[in-house]
Amino acid sequence: MINLAKMQMEGIEELHNNIMFYLAIILFTVTWMMIVIIKNFVATKSPIANKYMNHGTLIELIWTITPAFILILIAFPSFKLLYLMDEVMDPSLVVYAEGHQWYWSYQYPDFLNNDDEELEFDSYLVPDSDLEDGGLRLLEVDNRVILPELTHVRFIISSGDVIHSYACPALGIKCDAYPGRLNQVSVLVNREGTFFGQCSEICGILHSSMPICIQAVSIKDFLLWLREQMEG
Numbered sequence: 242m243i244n245l246a247k248m249q250m251e252g253i254e255e256l257h258n259n260i261m262f263y264l265a266i267i268l269f270t271v272t273w274m275m276i277v278i279i280k281n282f283v284a285t286k287s288p289i290a291n292k293y294m295n296h297g298t299l300i301e302l303i304w305t306i307t308p309a310f311i312l313i314l315i316a317f318p319s320f321k322l323l324y325l326m327d328e329v330m331d332p333s334l335v336v337y338a339e340g341h342q343w344y345w346s347y348q349y350p351d352f353l354n355n356d357d358e359e360l361e362f363d364s365y366l367v368p369d370s371d372l373e374d375g376g377l378r379l380l381e382v383d384n385r386v387i388l389p390e391l392t393h394v395r396f397i398i399s400s401g402d403v404i405h406s407y408a409c410p411a412l413g414i415k416c417d418a419y420p421g422r423l424n425q426v427s428v429l430v431n432r433e434g435t436f437f438g439q440c441s442e443i444c445g446i447l448h449s450s451m452p453i454c455i456q457a458v459s460i461k462d463f464l465l466w467l468r469e470q471m472e473g
Contacts, residue, residue: 252322253413259318263311332395332427336386339398340405340418340440343447347386354471362470366450380437385454389463394428403445409438409453417442430457 337348349360367381388394398407400418407426408415416426430436440451458466 252318256315256318256322260315263315267311332393334389334392334394335397336388336394337397337399338386338407338418340400340402340407340444340451342402342445343440343450345407345451345453346401347384349467352467352471360467360470364454366452377437379449380439380452380454382452382454385435385456387463387466388428388430388455388457389460390430390433390457392429392460394430396426396428398424398426404442405440405444405451406442407438407453408441409436409455411436412438412455414438415441430455433457433459 335350337350339346339348344366345364347362347364352360354360362384364382364384364386366379367376367383369378372378372381396407396414396416398416398418399422400420402420404420405418406415407418412428412430414426414428416424418424435454435456438453438455440448440453442448444451
């Protein structure tokens with residue numbers, strides 16, 4: 242089971258569960274009504290409709306009001322989810338991710354070192370021969386993306402060669418990376434943890450060798466990591 246760490250993704254899962262619950266009730270009700278109608282029809286010796294019965298006001302009200310009520314129950318959680326998924330106009334941190342065959346490169350344009358250069362690094366798949374104990378095959382990378390928790394982050398995503406796709410299911414991220422085009426997605430990680438993803442667009446022979454590893458840490462740990470990167 243995916244361990245969710247983003248409010249938007251939690252909202253999507255909750256909405257999905259609510260819709261499935263309503264669908265199950267509808268399916269059960271319709272099935273039960275069909276069985277009852279068929280049994281009554283078979284049990285009746287002369288199953289002829291009453292020619293004077295043109296309307297059933299009560300049943301028409303029921304099958305009109307009930308779907309409207311169910312749609313209202315679905316609409317209110319949807320409004321909340323749309324609000325959570327709204328674009329963050331003033332993010333606290335921007336991370337630029339660029340796809341290559343077959344690795345990801347990252348930049349933190351908000352931070353400059355003493356040479357006025359942006360913090361940037363490449364992130365490659367760790368081969369099986371170099372995996373440490375407990376490392377995840379085809380998911381571990383040599384340089385992780387470090388983010389502070391409870392902070393609005395904007396990912397700007399592009400590609401340096403072919404079409405890629407930046408996907409991290411636990412954070413609700415799925416954004417295509419096109420050469421010469423910038424796409425963006427907002428993230429707010431609500432707890433510390435490590436979250437894995439992969440390129441989800443077939444981009445060549447080593448498509449499966451483009452993992453994504455995002456690690457959320459406390460603000461204090463993020464600043465310590467940032468200082469190490471800037472001094473190193």
